[in-house]
Amino acid sequence: MVILTMNGVRVQAEEGSTLLEVARFYGIDIPTLCYHDELTPYGACRLCMVEVDDGRRTRLVASCLYLVREGIKVKTHTERVMKGRKLILELLIARCPNSKTLQDLASKMGLDKVRFKMENKDCILCGLCLRMCAEQMGSGAIGFVGRGQKREVVTPFREASEICRNCGACMYICPVVETQCRGIKSPGELCNSCLIITPQCSEKYGQVMCTLDSCGACVEKEKKIV
Amino acid sequence: MKKIRTPQGLEALQNSLLQRRDSNKSCVRVCIGTGCRARGSVVVAEAFRNEIKKQNLEIPIDTKQTGCHGFCESGPVIVIGPREIFYQRVKLRDVPEIVSKTLLNGEIIDRLLYVDPTTGQKVLYEHEVPFYEKQRRQILANNGRIDPTDILDYIAVGGYQALAKAITTMSCDEIIGTVEKSGLRGLGGAGFPTGRKWRVCHKVPGDVKFVIGNGDEGDPGAFSDRSLMEANPHSILEGMIIGAYAIGANQGYLYVRAEYPLALKHLQIAIDQAREYGFLGSKIFSSGFDFDIKIIQGGGAFVCGESSALVASIEGKVGEPRAKYIHTVERGLWNEPTNLNNVKTWASVPLIINNGADWYAKIGTEKSKGTAIFSLVGKVNNTGLVEVPMGTQLKEIIYDIGGGILEGKKFKAVQTGGPSGGCIPEELLDLSVDFERLTEAGSMMGSGGMIVMDEDTCMVDVARYFLDFLQYESCGKCVPCREGIKRMLEIVTNIAAGRGKKEDMDLLQELAETIKDFSLCGLGKTAPNTVLSTLRYFREEYETHVRDKKCPAGICKDLIEYFILEDKCTGCGACLKLCPQQAIDAYGLTHTIDPAKCIKCGICRDACSFEAIMVK
Known part of the structure; x- marks a missing residue:
């Protein structure tokens, strides 16, 4: 067992486990987009970055890849971390504004403005689908092609793959293609209505009333004065 | 059998080579590095050979094709031994004259000498050229002296003696200790202490270990690795063999970008020759140490110069980096301990073994030891490869070695370290160049690119x-x-x-x-x-x-406007003919530019002989 400090609390962790696993075990919520329990961690979305002080220096590491070490001090929600996470999410939403996963995360992290020109892409290049295909389905029908701005997920030579069994696992695991956010009214705006964990009506009873809108979110509306 | 098994055998070979090579014999050394090659040096070298044959000379004369001398600005450059006369910008038509005058009669041909632009004096010898005077050429020392395709040339200047010394007289610990003590740091840009890296890799348990030479130099405007690989490939191999011996690796890889065909060719020849002489292969210097090197060609991705992406690329995977929380020295190529260094770092190792750690540690600053190699390019008078001790001031490199800014313009900024480096302004020109100072200034050592920009840069x-x-x-x-x-x-x-x-x-x-x-x-x-x-x-x-909404340097097209100065325009029509947009009107004596049609390509300004076209 390894002993480390996480957000000021001394915690125990099994040797060889990652910071993300430890944090989640102790109920600390670290957002991720390219991580899945059953797949090899990839470290690409950079949302799971945390601050680690190993006695010599403090640096940011990807918690999904960084293995626990004796005596390190980990902080999962510092100002520096939160600022970076928010900006990364902002960059991703600017790329795929219709994704419900991203819109949910935005509400949760309090992101209320996107300062970049909106695009309308479907893929955030998290690489979950191709790891799913190769590692869990034993197929490897899809992969990354190109680099930089030209990177995309395709089958070899963009031809129908002979080894793809149409199992749908790639679609199942994709964080972006699933249900699109229906809360946004004009393209590129932030919905910000999902995931309001505490319904406003419970706190401000009498002034507001709360309805469930089409996507299941709790929407605050001013109570009409009769 | 050519194989050399003992240090004595190597020394005997060197001595016999030196004896056979009469030091008084004339020798023409033509640079066939990439810069000079582009200006036709290969043809010049060939012409020398033919001319010497044709004139049927009684005294024997050697012609030798060497690697890059570094002074690419003045190519093709040739050096004539034994007097070491330095000729520059040699054309094909100069060859017969050089042979009949300089080689036969010892006469100097004035017009081929380098003229110092500041004093106007003609310079006879290479080391007196101001470009070289302030340099300290260690890693590049033999670049212009040896034929890169001939191992005997390298042996004659003392090559592979560091290897013999290391394997036969030093233990692994001693070698690593020497490198640690020398203070050598990774010359690929990161500046990680080489000795410490070797120590960790040596200590990590494992039967299979690898060493890698990184020659994937992708920065625009950097060519130091290229020049070294082309001109002195054996120095890299020697360093790698010593490193592999100290670390305990039996296989090495040289990762070189495919865009460097000459470097690939010379390295392959060097590897073949080293195998022939027993410096690579089994039981090197009769020890129990086996080692071989394989060249891997890069596929053209800039990111593959990054160590973990490079390793992935050698493994045949997509060249993308991985997080290095577990270092390459512990788990690198095929998950085995791997020691990766830049080719310049490897080439420094024989120097340290030969001359000792203290000799190396004396050069440079407190934390950055040794020399740094820069590819000096951009708006300077003397472009080329520059090797200076760490801690040399930027202005010394740009003004004393580089000869100042082109056309007497004003210096604006210098960018060091390639596309990921920063731009350093004029007020920091007395910055001493080493790993720490450059990082503090917001730039970095990087690949050693040094791009000088003048006042016309936005x-x-x-x-x-x-x-x-x-x-x-x-x-x-x-x-x-x-x-x-x-x-x-x-x-x-x-x-x-x-x-x-x-x-x-x-x-x-x-x-x-x-x-x-x-x-x-x-x-x-x-x-x-x-x-x-x-x-x-x-x-x-x-x-x-x-x-x-103005661009002070007059570069950003959307913010500038071309116009013609009425009092300077002579109405010659040169601009008018070349304008691809027919945007120039010629009513009256002088011309005018129609801003609505103008695409700001600048052709008219280049065509004007009267400086009548301006940008505002």
Whole structure:
């Protein structure tokens, strides 16, 4: 067992486990987009970055890849971390504004403005689908092609793959293609209505009333004065 | 059998080579490095050989094709031994004259000598040329002296003696200790202490270990690795063999980009020759040490110069970096301990073994030892390869060695370290160049590129150019680097086009800092350096673009206008003929430019002999 400090609390962790696993075990919520329990961690979305002080220096590491070490001090929600996470999410939403996963995360992290020109892409290049295909389905029908701005997920030579069994696992695991956010009214705006964990009506009873809108979110509306 | 098994055998071979080579014999050494080659040096070398044959000379004369001398500005350069006369810009038609005058009668041909632009004096010898005078050429010392395709040349100048010394008289610990004590740091740019890296790799348990030589130099404007690989491949091999022996590796890889065909050719010849002489293969110097090297060609991705991406590329995977929380020295190539160093670092090792750690530690500054190699390019008079002790001031490199700014213009900034380096302004010109100082100034040592910019350079445009390079060379794996660089480019492009808003600069700053913090690999972590350093030192210029919609340097096309000075225009019509847009009208005596048609290509300005066309 390894002993480390996480957000000021001394915690125990099994040797060889990652910071993300430890944090989640102790109920600390670290957002991720390219991580899945059953797949090899990839470290690409950079949302799971945390601050680690190993006695010599403090640096940011990807918690999904960084293995626990004796005596390190980990902080999962510092100002520096939160600022970076928010900006990364902002960059991703600017790329795929219709994704419900991203819109949910935005509400949760309090992101209320996107300062970049909106695009309308479907893929955030998290690489979950191709790891799913190769590692869990034993197929490897899809992969990354190109680099930089030209990177995309395709089958070899963009031809129908002979080894793809149409199992749908790639679609199942994709964080972006699933249900699109229906809360946004004009393209590129932030919905910000999902995931309001505490319904406003419970706190401000009498002034507001709360309805469930089409996507299941709790929407605050001013109570009409009769 | 050619194989050399003992240090005595090597020394005997060197002595016999030196005896056979009469030091009084004339020898023409023609540079066939890439720069001189482009100016026709191969033909010149061939002509020398034919001419000497044709004139049927009684005294024996050697012709030798050597690697890059570094002074690419004056190519093709030749050096005539034994007097070491230095001729530059030698043309094919000069060859018969050189043979009949200089080689036969010892006469000097004045017009081929280098003229010092500051004093106007003619310079006879290579080492007296101001370009070389201030340099300390160690790693590049033998570049212009030996034929890179002949191992005997390398042995004659003392080659492979460090290897013999290391294997037969030193233990692994001693070798690593010497390298540690010398203070050698990774010359690929990161500056990690080489000895410490070797020590860890040596200690990690494992039967199979690898060493890798990184020759994947991808920065625009950098050519030091290239020159070394082309001109002195054996020095790299010797260093790698010594390193492998100390670490306990039996297989080495040299990762060289496919865009360097000459380097690949020379390295392959060198490896074959080293095998022939027993420096590679089994039981090197009759010890129990076996080692071989294989060349891997890079596929053209800039990011593959990053160590973990390079390793992935050798394994046959997509060349993208991985997080290095477990270091390559512990788990690298095929998950085995791997020691990766730049080719310049490897080439420094024989020097340290031969001359001792103290000799090396004396050169340079307190924390950065040895020499640094820069590819000096841009708006300087003398472009070429420069090797100086660490701690040399920037202005010494640019003014004393580089000969100052082209056409007497004003210096504006110098960018060191390739696309991920920063731009250093005039007020920091007395900065001493070493790993720490450059990082403090917001730049880095990097690959050793040094691009000098003059007053006609727009810093917003410079940032835009490098971001454009990086957005396609980012591997695209992690979000901040891939998306962030794209957005930075978007903002900078907007500013350059006069669409910038006041808050853009803060957003740019925020983006740059986040990318630096959150990116996965060294490429992403250093990618915002150009933006950060230009924002830090040239903020005023960004502000002028945003506030006044003007480009002070007259570069950003959307913010400038070409016009003709009435009193200078002679109405010659030169611009008129060349304008691709027919935007120039010739009513009356002088011409005028129609701004609605003008695409600001600048052809007219280049064509005008009277400096009548200006930009505002």
